[in-house]
Amino acid sequence: MKPLPRSFHSRDTVVVAKELLGKELVRQADYGNIVARIVEAEAYGGSDDPASHAHRGKTPRNYLMFGLAGFAYVYFIYGNHYCFNVITERENIPGAVLVRAVEIVEGLKIACKHRKVKTSSELSNGPGKLTKALNITKIHNGFDLTKTGELFISDSKTKGSFKTIEAKRIGINVGREKLWRFYIKDNRFVSKF
DNA sequence: GAGAAGATCTCCT
């Protein structure tokens, strides 16, 4: 498995969000490997996007969004959950893609251990759920996803054809009019239809 | 330093 190059990520956030669908998120750990296919993603921009963390400027929390593309931006929210983002755009241009849902294609048993659920479709159909299933925490904040290691994104081996749906973003109160949420049509791992 | 809000999930009704 080969990680996607930084040039893949350092493009327009919306383009990257769309093209991340079907790609594989690889989690390598001493207890085994988990491979998860990205089935749902949301684009978050900069100052022109009121829903984005970066819209009010650079802070110690969101500075990664202003940095080099291809790095992970993991943050803690609601006292309970981590959300996993991939940094996009060029340096000093804020942008990130929130991975909202994945389909576990390898390491299902390990992922099930991280989360106590019965069916695999409940395992990772939400931002907070997938980070738990893949055991992604704040230690992965700033992790380079373009290098083979504990966590990276690779091109998919199985290039199945699928239809991409554009929809309004979820869980936010501002900037909802933007159709910046993308998911694979008819995929049961998607969080909401 | 205090208060408020938040890109969510799970449990309970």
Add this chain to the structure above:
DNA sequence: GGAGATCTTCTCA
């Protein structure tokens, strides 16, 4: 369908 859990970060004084 609704509310609680629970903590980081930002804003304002």
